[in-house]
Amino acid sequence: MDNRYPSLEINLKHLRSNIEVVRKKCEEQGICIAGVVKGATGLKEVAECFRDAGVQYIATSRMDQIVSLRKGGMNYPMMLIRVPMMSECSDIAEYVDCSLQSELTVIRAVNMEAKRRSRVHDIILMADLGDLREGFWDKEAFLDCAEYIEKELENIHLLGIGTNVGCYGSVLATNEKLSELVDLSKKVEERIGRKLEIVSGGATSSLMRIWDHDIPDGINQLRVGEGVLFARDLAVYYGYDMSMLHHDVFKLKAEVIEVKVKPTHPVGELAIDAFCRTPHYEDRGMRKRALVAIGRVDFGDLSDIFPKEKGITLVGCSSDHTILDVEDCERELVPGDIVEFDIDYGSLIYLSSTRTVNIRYI
Numbered sequence: 277m278d279n280r281y282p283s284l285e286i287n288l289k290h291l292r293s294n295i296e297v298v299r300k301k302c303e304e305q306g307i308c309i310a311g312v313v314k315g316a317t318g319l320k321e322v323a324e325c326f327r328d329a330g331v332q333y334i335a336t337s338r339m340d341q342i343v344s345l346r347k348g349g350m351n352y353p354m355m356l357i358r359v360p361m362m363s364e365c366s367d368i369a370e371y372v373d374c375s376l377q378s379e380l381t382v383i384r385a386v387n388m389e390a391k392r393r394s395r396v397h398d399i400i401l402m403a404d405l406g407d408l409r410e411g412f413w414d415k416e417a418f419l420d421c422a423e424y425i426e427k428e429l430e431n432i433h434l435l436g437i438g439t440n441v442g443c444y445g446s447v448l449a450t451n452e453k454l455s456e457l458v459d460l461s462k463k464v465e466e467r468i469g470r471k472l473e474i475v476s477g478g479a480t481s482s483l484m485r486i487w488d489h490d491i492p493d494g495i496n497q498l499r500v501g502e503g504v505l506f507a508r509d510l511a512v513y514y515g516y517d518m519s520m521l522h523h524d525v526f527k528l529k530a531e532v533i534e535v536k537v538k539p540t541h542p543v544g545e546l547a548i549d550a551f552c553r554t555p556h557y558e559d560r561g562m563r564k565r566a567l568v569a570i571g572r573v574d575f576g577d578l579s580d581i582f583p584k585e586k587g588i589t590l591v592g593c594s595s596d597h598t599i600l601d602v603e604d605c606e607r608e609l610v611p612g613d614i615v616e617f618d619i620d621y622g623s624l625i626y627l628s629s630t631r632t633v634n635i636r637y638i
């Protein structure tokens with residue numbers, strides 16, 4: 277076993293169980309799951325776990341993750357969920373089965389690239405229902421675009437329509453909001469004279485509708501990442517019962533490099549810290565603290581890691597060091613000891629993508 281620290285432990289058994297539980301719960305209500313792997317930066321083992329748990333697509337916002345999964349032998353339907361850059365159109369036609377789209381000029385370019393390869397590329401046309409990130413705002417323009425794709429673009433198949441809420445605009449995925457998408461899908465179907473295969477009703481935040489059994493008829497896909505990787509947000513912020521899911525898929529471990537009793541207030545004339553900020557320091561007298569060999573380079577923001585052990589609290593950090601208060605910790609920490617942390621989505625995106633962290637699967 278490779279014992280380099282910091283290490284990120286990923287429990288693939290628990291992850292797989294989470295995906296299967298959510299997938300089955302959704303399928304009972306007629307919903308398929310696109311498994312979103314961008315939170316774990318598209319790690320191969322994580323993507324394989326989603327595949328083995330039987331998701332409809334493996335989905336990510338990043339083309340490089342799709343390309344590297346494909347080159348690593350992943351032979352499974354893959355979906356690009358960030359509306360693409362014009363410069364990605366050739367890779368889309370080459371590597372992606374289905375993409376979310378919102379600009380006709382880009383869709384036309386994908387059509388050309390697909391044509392050159394004698395392929396047909398599936399797209400989901402995005403409508404903005406108020407969250408104000410990607411998607412058509414003007415619903416007439418949306419319908420015109422759908423009709424144009426259907427009639428004029430031979431190498432693009434309009435697989436369905438979709439929306440995203442709760443990302444920029446913090447809009448809730450209410451039954452009313454998602455019903456707007458179903459209404460729009462019916463208008464598209466009228467225009468193009470056939471049924472759409474997919475109506476994609478959002479991300480983890482739309483799982484609330486599954487848990488409450490009130491997702492509108494007509495929605496048949498959700499794109500879920502956080503809800504299976506952490507299953508934390510719906511429980512913490514909305515009080516949903518997520519107890520059937522594991523909350524320990526990820527565990528962070530870091531090594532203690534110094535343990536000393538020191539003042540809690542810096543000594544000397546204070547100016548700025550390593551990030552040119554002027555923080556406030558509370559004077560709590562002399563306290564025992566441990567320095568661990570991990571920092572912002574590894575996890576991003578200190579508020580996204582959580583010491584697991586009783587009596588250990590976060591004090592501060594710089595790029596490569598994190599200071600812990602261990603005055604109330606029962607364990608007599610010494611250099612070489614390992615301290616464990618829970619993490620959240622915000623730190624996982626860093627921890628899973630930096631060369632400085634040793635990723636281990638259990």
Ligand SMILES: *Cc1c(COP(=O)(O)O)cnc(C)c1O
Nearest residue numbers: 312357440479480499500501502
């Ligand atoms: C990131 C993303 C998702 C998944 O979001 P979670 O909250 O992690 O489930 C779904 N759809 C789009 C368009 C995204 O960008």
